[in-house]
Structures are given as C-alpha cells and as structure tokens.
Amino acid sequence: QVQLSESGGGLVQAGGSLRLSCAATGFTFSNYAVGWFRQAPGKEREFVAAINWSGDSTFYAESVKGRFTISRVNAKNTAYLQMNSLKPEDTAVYYCAAHYSGSYFLTRSFGSWGQGTQVTVSS
Numbered sequence: 001q002v003q004l005s006e007s008g009g010g011l012v013q014a015g016g017s018l019r020l021s022c023a024a025t026g027f028t029f030s031n032y033a034v035g036w037f038r039q040a041p042g043k044e045r046e047f048v049a050a051i052n053w054s055g056d057s058t059f060y061a062e063s064v065k066g067r068f069t070i071s072r073v074n075a076k077n078t079a080y081l082q083m084n085s086l087k088p089e090d091t092a093v094y095y096c097a098a099h100y101s102g103s104y105f106l107t108r109s110f111g112s113w114g115q116g117t118q119v120t121v122s123s
Contacts, residue, residue, distance in 0.1 A: 002024075002025075002026040002027045002098065002111075002112040003024070003025045003026050003112070003114075004022055004023070004024050004096050004097065004098065004112055004113065004114035005022070005023045005114050005115065006020060006021065006022050006094060006095060006096050006114040006115065006116055006117040007020070007021050007023070007117055008020040008021050008117060009093075009094060009117030009118045009119045009120075010118075010119070010120070011120045011122065012086055012119075012120070012121055012122070013121070013122050013123075014086060014087055014088055014121055014122065014123050015085060015086065016086050016121070017082070017083060017084045017085075017086065018083045018086065018119060019080060019081070019082050019083070020036070020080065020081040020083065020094055020096075020117060020119075021078055021079075021080055022034065022036070022078060022079040022080070022081075022096030022114060023077060023078050024077045024078070024079075024098070025077065027098070027112075029074055029077040030053055030054075030074040031053060032053060032098045032099055032100075033050055033051060033052045033053055033098075033099035033104065034050065034051055034070075034072060034079040034096060034097070034098060034099065035047065035048075035049065035050040035051075035096065035097050035098075035099055035104060035109075035110050036048040036049045036050070036070060036079075036081045036094060036095070036096050037094070037095045037096075037097065037107060037110070038090075038092035038093065038094045038095070038119075039092055039093050039095070039116075040091060040092040040093075043092075044107075045095070045107050046061070046107075047061050047104070047105045047106070047107065048060070048061050048064055048068065048081070048094070049061065049064065049068055049070040049081060050070065050099065050104040050105075051070045051071065051072050051079065055071065055072045055074070058070050059104050059105070061105075063089075064083075064090075067083065067084050067085045067086075068081060068082065068083050068084070069081070069082040069084075070082075079096060081094070081096075083119070086119075086121045087121060088121045088122065088123045089121075090119060090121050091119060091120050091121050092119060093116040093117065093118050093119075094116060094117050094118075094119050095113050095114055095115075095116045096113075096114050097110035097111060097112055097113045097114070098110060098111060098112040
C-alpha cells in the first residue's frame with residue numbers, strides 16, 4: 001500500500017522559514033514525481049510545487065517562485081519543501097502526493113495523498 005506522510009509544519013512569523021518533509025512507503029519512491037499542494041480554509045486545494053522522479057526538474061506556482069524550493073532524496077524515500085520569506089497568505093494545510101498522470105499543476109493528476117501538515121504564518 002502506498003502511504004505518504006507530511007511533517008514539519010508549525011507557526012512562524014512573516015518573513016520566517018519552515019521545511020516540510022514528505023516520507024513515502026509502500027512503493028518505489030524514485031519511480032514517481034512528487035507534488036506539494038496546499039488548502040486554506042474555504043478554498044480549493046491548489047498546486048504549490050512538483051519535482052520529477054530524478055529530481056532534476058522542478059515546477060512552482062507563480063505565487064511561491066523564488067521563495068520555496070522542492071527537493072527529494074530518493075535513497076531516503078523523502079521529498080522536501082523549503083519555504084522561505086513566508087507570508088500570511090501562505091497559511092494553509094500542506095499536502096504531498098504522488099504523480100500518476102496529467103499536468104503537474106492539477107490536483108487530479110496526483111494521488112496517494114498524505115494527511116497534511118498545518119502551516120500558519122502570522123503578520
């Protein structure tokens with residue numbers, strides 16, 4: 001069974017940083033691209049970042065370019081999201097998921113979602 005688990009969320013002031021982790025079990029992690037998504041209260045889940053299977057191609061939502069960095073260490077079955085220069089509008093539950101088909105920018109292209117980790121940025 002494929003399982004993903006996020007960790008590393010918390011409360012941080014605007015301008016601060018957090019590093020999220022996504023640990024994978026139950027499948028060959030290196031065979032899949034991985035995405036990070038977020039969902040704020042009352043809003044739909046939205047794309048944040050994605051990384052291909054080898055880690056040499058990355059993709060970002062325009063709102064986080066230059067501030068967030070996605071990475072992966074396949075030997076550890078883990079993907080990461082380094083978040084710098086955080087803004088209050090980054091407040092959301094952050095999820096990681098495995099890519100199965102379709103555009104990296106679409107929620108429906110991913111599956112095997114984790115349970116999420118809360119990120120709260122105060123002003």
